[in-house]
Amino acid sequence: xxxxxxxxxxxxxYLCSNCSADWTMAITSHKKNFEIKKGQQIFxxxxxxxxxxxxxxxxxxxxxxxxxxxxLIIRFxxxxxxxxxxxxxxxxxxxxxxxxxxxxxxxxxxxxxxESSLNVNPKLTYSLMRLFANLLQESEKRMRNLVHMxxxxxxxxxxxNLKKQFGVTADGNIAIELSRQDISSFAAVAYxxxxxxxxxxxxxxxxxMDGKRITLLKEEELIAMTVGKG
Numbered sequence: 001x002x003x004x005x006x007x008x009x010x011x012x013x014y015l016c017s018n019c020s021a022d023w024t025m026a027i028t029s030h031k032k033n034f035e036i037k038k039g040q041q042i043f044x045x046x047x048x049x050x051x052x053x054x055x056x057x058x059x060x061x062x063x064x065x066x067x068x069x070x071x072l073i074i075r076f077x078x079x080x081x082x083x084x085x086x087x088x089x090x091x092x093x094x095x096x097x098x099x100x101x102x103x104x105x106x107x108x109x110x111x112x113x114x115e116s117s118l119n120v121n122p123k124l125t126y127s128l129m130r131l132f133a134n135l136l137q138e139s140e141k142r143m144r145n146l147v148h149m150x151x152x153x154x155x156x157x158x159x160x161n162l163k164k165q166f167g168v169t170a171d172g173n174i175a176i177e178l179s180r181q182d183i184s185s186f187a188a189v190a191y192x193x194x195x196x197x198x199x200x201x202x203x204x205x206x207x208x209m210d211g212k213r214i215t216l217l218k219e220e221e222l223i224a225m226t227v228g229k230g
Contacts, residue, residue, distance in 0.1 A: 001034040001042065008033050008107040013054035014082040015109065018124040019117060030113045036060075036100040042083060049092045051108040053083040058104020059166075059176060063185065064096045073186040075138075076101075076165065076176070085128065086135075101178065149226075151189045155197050156222040158187040159207065163216055177212035 008031060010016050010024055019027065033056070036042060042053055045065060055077050062083070066072040074096060077083055083106070087094045092111075109117075118125045145154060159174070166175040178186070184194035201207045206222060208215040216222060 001036050001040060004033050004035050004105070006033065008054075008056050008105075012080060013056060013107055014080055014127075015052075015054050015107070015114075015117065015124070017080070018127045019121045020123075023117065023121060026113075027109070027117075030109050032108045034106050034108060036104045036106060038100055038102050040100050042098040042100070042106060043094045045094055045097045047094050049084065049087040049094060049111055051110055052085060052114045053098075054107045055079050055081045055083065056105040056107055059101050060098050060104060060106075061101050061182065062096050062098050066185075066188070071097075071185045072188055073182060074142075076162075076186075078166070082128075082131070085131070101176070101182070146188055151187075151193050152197050153225045154189060155183075155187045155194060155201075156225040158183065159214065159216060160219065160222055160226065162186075162214075163219070168215075171213075172215050173210075173213040174216070179212060 008016075010028055010031075016024065016027060032051075034042075036058070042060065043051075057079055060077040060081075060083065061073050062075050062077060063071045063073045077098070083098050084094060086096065118128070145157065149157070162176060162178075163174045169175050180194055180198070181191055183198075184191045187194060189197075198207070198209065202209060204218075204221075206216075206218045208217055
């Protein structure tokens with residue numbers, strides 16, 4: 001990561017938008033801005049917690065070791081999101097790895113200042129509590145899907161969720177470009193299985209693919225596969 005002088009407007013990130021205006025000066029004096037190139041990690045699973053990060057631009061994947069040679073992508077972060085907050089437990093290590101999937105900019109503050117911000121900004125504390133509750137619900141849903149949902153339906157749900165989170169471009173493509181390996185990690189299926197199912201979806205004209213660009217041509221059919229299962 002490369003530290004840069006500018007890269008945060010001190011208003012739109014998760015921290016700034018949930019703190020009082022009076023706290024902005026304190027944030028300005030404590031924050032650092034970093035530029036992350038595509039493929040670079042911000043922090044790695046198991047590292048001691050040092051900073052809490054806020055995405056200002058770009059997209060970041062949050063992933064965890066699933067097996068000896070496999071990763072599970074837990075979620076994707078985009079501008080306005082927070083990173084590193086799941087480490088606020090008794091064991092102060094990052095429980096996940098974060099990697100830029102496109103050139104990105106983040107704002108960072110040290111853990112002590114973040115805890116001070118929580119103490120003096122009730123809105124931030126409440127917002128973080130709600131965030132943890134939502135993440136817990138999503139995690140429980142994800143675990144249920146891993147156990148009960150067949151791989152084809154998991155892939156369909158992953159494509160729907162990507163479109164829901166990122167929207168589409170002017171050309172109708174999902175507004176995030178991922179490798180098939182990343183999609184398989186997000187859907188928690190083997191790469192070979194994803195390759196076969198995606199080809200089946202293309203042959204059935206349910207989706208269209210051009211490199212990493214994906215268009216959902218028959219989204220209703222994907223939704224029908226997942227009704228009552230996601």
